[in-house]
C-alpha cells in the first residue's frame with residue numbers, strides 16, 4: 444500500500460514520458476508563403492510554419508509537449524550540446540498521395556533509433572508511441588507543406604540536445620527534444636546523378652566500440668572538411684573503411700550487386716556490427732529483395748580488396764548508396780590507391796536494380812502500393 448502510494452506521488456512529480464494527449468498547440472498568426480515547387484529548393488531551407496518541442500529536467504522529468512510557431516531556440520551558452528556534443532538527430536519524410544492523403548514511411552524505426560542515440564549520450568528516454576503521435580499532429584498542422592507532387596516531400600528532423608547549464612562533462616541534467624520540418628524537392632530532379640567515391644584507408648568515420656551506429660551530430664561534423672577536399676578532385680562522397688572493410692558511403696549505407704567468387708548473383712551490404720548506421724532504407728531494401736527472392740541477399744563484412752578484385756574481374760553488376768534523402772544513389776566509380784575502378788551502370792545513369800528499388804520504394808511512399816510500412820497521418 445505504502446509503496447504504491449509513494450510511487451504515485453513520485454510519478455506525479457517525475458514524468459518518465461511526455462504524453463501526446465497533453466500536447467498544447469499554439470498556431471501561428473503569420474503563416475509563411477509557400478516556396479515555388481521548382482528545382483532550386485535548397486535542402487532544409489524552407490522550414491514550415493510550426494515546430495514541436497518538449498523540455499526535460501532531472502527533477503521534474505518531461506514537461507508539457509508543445510507545437511508552437513517556428514522560432515529560434517533560446518539556450519544558455521553553457522548548454523552541454525555546445526561543448527560536448529550532446530546532440531542526436533533523425534530524418535524522415537512525409538509524402539502526399541495522389542488522393543491527397545499524407546503518409547509517413549516506417550516512422551517507428553526512426554523513433555526507436557532516436558531513443559538509441561539518446562541513450563548513448565545519456566539523454567532522457569521517452570515513450571516512442573507518444574512521440575509518434577506528436578509528430579503526427581505536427582505534420583497534420585503543417586500538412587499544406589507536404590507538396591502534392593511526386594518526388595517532393597516534407598523532410599522531418601527530430602532532434603535531441605543536452606541543455607544542462609554547467610560546464611562539467613556530466614550526464615545532462617536537462618534536455619530538449621524538438622522536431623522541425625522543411626519542404627524538400629526531389630533528390631534527383633532530372634533523373635539519377637551518379638556519384639564518384641573516394642576511398643582513403645587513413646580516414647575513419649567509425650570504429651569498433653564507437654558510436655558509428657548512432658545518429659549523433661558528432662559523427663558528421665568531422666567528415667565535412669575532408670568531403671569538401673575530395674569534391675574539388677571530382678569525387679562526391681567518401682567510401683569509409685574500417686580495418687580494410689567497406690562500411691558506408693558518405694552518410695549512406697552501401698550496397699553492391701555482383702557475381703561472387705562462387706559465381707552466384709548476390710546483393711551484399713556490410714552487417715550491423717556497431718560501425719554501421721542501421722538505415723531504414725537499408726532495412727527496407729533487404730526486406731524487399733529477400734521477398735523478391737531473385738538473387739542471394741547477404742549481410743557480411745567484405746574488404747575493399749574483394750571489391751577492387753571483383754571490379755578488375757568484371758564481376759560487379761552495380762553499386763549504390765542508400766538513405767532517406769535519395770533512397771538509392773548510383774555509384775559510377777571508386778577511387779582507391781591511385782586507381783579509379785569503374786562500376787557498370789546498365790541504364791546509363793544507374794543499374795537496373797538501383798532503378799527498380801527507387802521506383803518500388805517511391806510507389807510505397809506515395810501510396811501507389813498499399814503497404815504496412817505506410818503510416819497514415821490524417822485523423823479522418
Ligand SMILES: *Cc1c(COP(=O)(O)O)cnc(C)c1O
Pocket residue numbers: 534658691693694695696720721722723724725765766767768
Ligand atoms: C542516416 C544515415 C544513413 C541512412 O539511414 P536512413 O534511415 O536510411 O535514412 C546511413 N548512414 C549514415 C551514417 C546515416 O547517418
